[in-house]
Amino acid sequence: MSGSALSQARCSMSGSVKLRVSPERCLFDDPLRLEVIGLIPGQEVSLRTELTDDDGESFTSLGRYRAGSGGELKLSRSPALEGGTFTGVEAEGPLWALEPRNGVRRMAKKDVRRPLTVRFSLHQEPAGDVLSTAVQERSFLREGVSRIPVREGRVRATLFIPPGPGPFPGIIDLYGTGGGLMEHRASLLANHGFVTMALAFYGYDDLPSHLGGLRLDYFGEALEFLKQQPKVKKQEIGIIGLSKGADLAITMATFLPGIKAVVSICGCNANTMAPLPCDGFVLPCLGFSPEKIKFTEAGIVDISESTCDPMDPAFQECLIPAERSSAAFLLLSGLDDKNWPSALYSKQFVARLKEHKKEVESYCYPGAGHLLEPPYFPLCKASYHKLLGMSMLWGGQLRAHAKAQEDAWKKILRFFSKQLKANTAAHSHL
Template sequence: MSVGLRETPWAHDGVLVEPERGGNGTGVLVLSGSSGRVERERARLLASASVSAALTYRWFGGEGQPAGIWEHSLESFAPAVASLAEHCDRVVLLGVSKSAEAFLLYAADDPAVDAVVALAPSHVAWANVGPGPDGELRPQHSSWSRGGQPVPFVPYDDDAEAPGDPPAYAPVYAQALRTHAGRVAAATIPVERFFGDVLLVAGGDDKVWPSVTFARAVQARRRSLDLPTTLVTHPEAGHRVILPGEPVASGGQHMARGGTEAADRALGERAWPEIRRVLDLP
């Protein structure tokens, strides 16, 4: 156990991390991207910074869980949010990549959410990542469901190629938006329905998907309605944002993520003051 922190096991290999001497009243749900891993170090970092609670868990890919992000129920995040709301004054969602996509979708429908921190986000809902219940990748389905119904999504263009080894998928996502331009409007995340604070963090050398372009689309949609929105970028950073004091993340899918450790850390340093502001930290 980290010094000064109290850690309580949570479902699906998760952990609730709390400072032993209380906190600032903010509870944070911290989830990973397409790795599905438990973000223990990030939760510990936030609790060490004096949020009241940081909760993280494996949200797919574990024992008894779906193998892929295939019509994943947005309502599945509600119990964690409700638990934080019960014990904290406010709730913030902090997601990266696919969980950032999910949290921007989720926040519009849960008044318990006060703010969203979206690292390497998307402005649209995408097709499934990984197989469905039958073990198959095709036909394509939405990554998400709401109220038992699939969320409108942008499919992949199966003729698009991801160059390099490991493969860089950013061109695949860019091509999908062109090929399926007629589906983009319906799949666009209704970020204007969430009135809380949104912080977007993206690297200009992201090889997974063009997160700066996506983040700017979210920013423009919200700023047109004067909704509180901040974008932090670094031109040389990649898909992974490394916050001050964090180790370099490992695991996940075999793919190019772009950036360098130094640039990814520089983006984390730029973003940290804004993250502290959103979390209401001193």
């Protein structure tokens, strides 16, 4: 840009440049609509995005742009240039390209009652002067959704109930070996018309402090609690699980009655981590080879090759006999999963179910890692794992993983809507 044009651009800070994000408040899984007006044609600018999570950790992204002939930018049409954290026409790039400012971290959302605030700032290049700013609140609860802590019998959970008379389909939401109670995905599912129960199973409140304390009857008690809720369609129950939560979801559908639909995200077709006492028998767990653990140059543990193959004759009894289930299954996995080979496990699982003429859908995403979250969650390539006591590699390539999350979420909502006979059309916006 010439000196004259640069001078004009700096003068634009008087107020003619407007960075607009709409709406100012939306749900976290809503698309991003952002545009800029009032720039000099061809003016080079950078869009900086920042978000602070519930742990106080900062995540940032950077997009570099050149204004169009009318002095405008519209992220749905304007390509991001080289030199930022994303390139090309990417309307949601500022969100999915967010990276932790310090080290390897997983974005924390501990209180879904409070929205996350996303701050956008437009800067002149190369001077860096701020031309305009905007703020957007991205919420996890739409108006009218109830959040109810559950401490009933042994069950420790949070229940999310959509507004309206119901009844609604019910979903149990399970996460993995990080333990605790994670509510963000359950709250987003409730926004789409499902009574969703985020269920803790260890490392929370008075629950077992280790996976060896799990029993199937705990999950049966949780299932019965959900069925007894007045606004739940008792015959329309689904389960969604990620990682260890996925094999627990499959196990529940196999041995507990009344489950119609299961979503397994980067899961395994065998019981993992610890033997699981069931009604009258114990389901053994898949073996683990510590000598196959590797470390990256940064000292991050890579266990991707250390879990044994479920098809090894030595571990056949660990396989979950899901062909006994009457549920429909949706399997989602990533080819860059560094926790374990979830794509291979899905392939083995599909073969077993199809042999018994069971209903199953399976999708494997190139470049996707282990932690497939709802749309626009930042990629977490590695993070501290409480069970291991060190940072662990999860995998994922930035753009491919982001696109996988968007597509997987659509498939999850469509699958549950079909299998649980839900009407989600009126529940998709704030």
